[in-house]
Amino acid sequence: MDISGMYVGLDIGTTSIKVIVAEYLEGQLNVLGVGNERAAGLSRGVIVDIDKASEAIKRAVKAAEEKASIQIHDVIVGISANMLKIEPVTGMIAIGDQAREITDQDVRDVASAAIIQNLPPEREIVNLVPDEFIVDGFDGIKDPRSMVGVRLEMNGMLFTGPKTIVHNTKKAVEQAGLNAQLAVVSPIAQGLSILSDGEQDFGTVLLDLGGGQSTAAVIHDHRLKFAEVDPEGGDYITKDISVVLNTSIENAEKLKRNYGFADSSRASEDNQFPVDVVGQSRPTDISEKYLAEIIEARLMQIFGKLKKHLDATNALSLPGGIVLTGGVAALPGITDLAQDVFDVPVRVSIPDQMGLRHPSFTQALSLVNYRGQMSEVALLVQSALAGNNQLASQVKSQPEPEQSVEVSDTQHSKTTQSRSNKPKKQRGQGIKKFFTDFFD
Numbered sequence: 001m002d003i004s005g006m007y008v009g010l011d012i013g014t015t016s017i018k019v020i021v022a023e024y025l026e027g028q029l030n031v032l033g034v035g036n037e038r039a040a041g042l043s044r045g046v047i048v049d050i051d052k053a054s055e056a057i058k059r060a061v062k063a064a065e066e067k068a069s070i071q072i073h074d075v076i077v078g079i080s081a082n083m084l085k086i087e088p089v090t091g092m093i094a095i096g097d098q099a100r101e102i103t104d105q106d107v108r109d110v111a112s113a114a115i116i117q118n119l120p121p122e123r124e125i126v127n128l129v130p131d132e133f134i135v136d137g138f139d140g141i142k143d144p145r146s147m148v149g150v151r152l153e154m155n156g157m158l159f160t161g162p163k164t165i166v167h168n169t170k171k172a173v174e175q176a177g178l179n180a181q182l183a184v185v186s187p188i189a190q191g192l193s194i195l196s197d198g199e200q201d202f203g204t205v206l207l208d209l210g211g212g213q214s215t216a217a218v219i220h221d222h223r224l225k226f227a228e229v230d231p232e233g234g235d236y237i238t239k240d241i242s243v244v245l246n247t248s249i250e251n252a253e254k255l256k257r258n259y260g261f262a263d264s265s266r267a268s269e270d271n272q273f274p275v276d277v278v279g280q281s282r283p284t285d286i287s288e289k290y291l292a293e294i295i296e297a298r299l300m301q302i303f304g305k306l307k308k309h310l311d312a313t314n315a316l317s318l319p320g321g322i323v324l325t326g327g328v329a330a331l332p333g334i335t336d337l338a339q340d341v342f343d344v345p346v347r348v349s350i351p352d353q354m355g356l357r358h359p360s361f362t363q364a365l366s367l368v369n370y371r372g373q374m375s376e377v378a379l380l381v382q383s384a385l386a387g388n389n390q391l392a393s394q395v396k397s398q399p400e401p402e403q404s405v406e407v408s409d410t411q412h413s414k415t416t417q418s419r420s421n422k423p424k425k426q427r428g429q430g431i432k433k434f435f436t437d438f439f440d
Helices: 050-068 104-114 163-175 186-194 197-202 234-245 249-259 288-312 334-342 359-373 376-383 389-393 409-420 429-439
Strands: 005-012 016-025 028-038 074-079 085-094 123-135 138-141 151-162 179-185 204-209 214-220 223-230 272-275 284-287 322-325 346-348
Touching: 005 050, 005 163, 005 359, 016 050, 016 359, 028 050, 028 359, 050 163, 074 163, 074 186, 074 359, 085 104, 085 223, 104 123, 104 151, 104 376, 123 163, 123 179, 123 376, 151 163, 151 223, 163 179, 179 186, 179 359, 179 389, 186 204, 186 214, 186 223, 186 322, 186 359, 197 204, 197 214, 204 288, 204 334, 204 359, 214 288, 223 288, 234 249, 234 288, 249 272, 249 288, 284 288, 288 334, 322 334, 322 359, 334 346, 376 389
Parallel strands: 005 074, 074 179, 204 322, 322 346
Antiparallel strands: 005 016, 016 028, 085 151, 123 138, 123 151, 204 214, 214 223, 272 284
16 A cells, blocks of 8 residues: 655654654655754653743754744654553454444444553553454454454554653643644654564564663564663763763763763773863863763663563563664664673664764654554554544545455465464474563
8 A cells, every 4th residue: 555645753852852854655754854952841751841841842843844844733753661551452343233344433443442441540542553353253354444244353452651641742742832643652663663574573672772761672573562661861871971070961961972982892091082170270181981981881780770671571582682772872882882781683773864864863763654654454543542533534545355255264274374384483492482471
């Protein structure tokens, strides 16, 4: 299906707010404008002052509007994975007494049936991702529309977050004069955008090293299975430099960006640079290696905490290794340091768009890419969460069914057999135990 359109991704980070206007045309993403402004009103990835956050969003949006020469109204906004809860859900509806074709509304109804539950008052639904539809007992269907049946079921994954985080994010967007057309849990969008098909299928750990927090997410079987957030990030590294060297936060940030190394073994003792020290009239020379040791100490602490959570789920046994992203991932030597700590293959994901070749732009680009790749069925399912008719209206038409409803028992048996013969099922006992302990 050809999905085309212009979308705006809004990444509300602790240190900066990024807005990317892009056109998604025939599977290609063309960036039209970018806004990047200093954030305000956030702490550790969470909005704590809606007024300040909304003003910062306005500035970033205005910059993107000027570069793209358009007026922005609707945005796709990322929601942090703080205290994220993931759970499987199932919905079922009766199409009617007589078999008839399944419609867009039936898809929305079965999605609504899947989320009928008593949520705690402090939590709110963010995303509902369909895994499969079942028509009259025939499973593995991705798009049931135009098929004929009397009973429709849906299996999917429900993602909920703290109501405070979700509400504050949407409120700040609304107060900035924008419409949050779609909210997406950040690791879901990143996993789809920066991981290869094989990495998503067999399993990969995604580490987003941001300014206010660091997020470890496990993507397996093309789904987000686990997420853990450590409330430490690039800001903590900057503060460490400021305290140890007795210099201002502004100077510490410049030192980190201009001379910083994540791995102290790669830094030189001979390369020195001046540092303005509070209370001294003249700068003090500091070696590149000494600065790297300060940075490395904090990164080791962050990686160590995340490793404990990943070890508890045996996620580091996944064949995809670790993919790093986020602003801190730009530090030289971070790949070597991460490999030493986690003892798995590590790579850094950097966008290939001209002018955006920095890991800090990954999230904003991922939001646009995620929306561009959303199928019509996914739009219908997501629109059922809060009666989002705007998303439902973007479904242009029902495609012709890709498979016949008349499936014989023999054909169904062959389909089931072909699934069971996938190469990834023929793995060693260690991997089988991993799937049993964590993913099943």
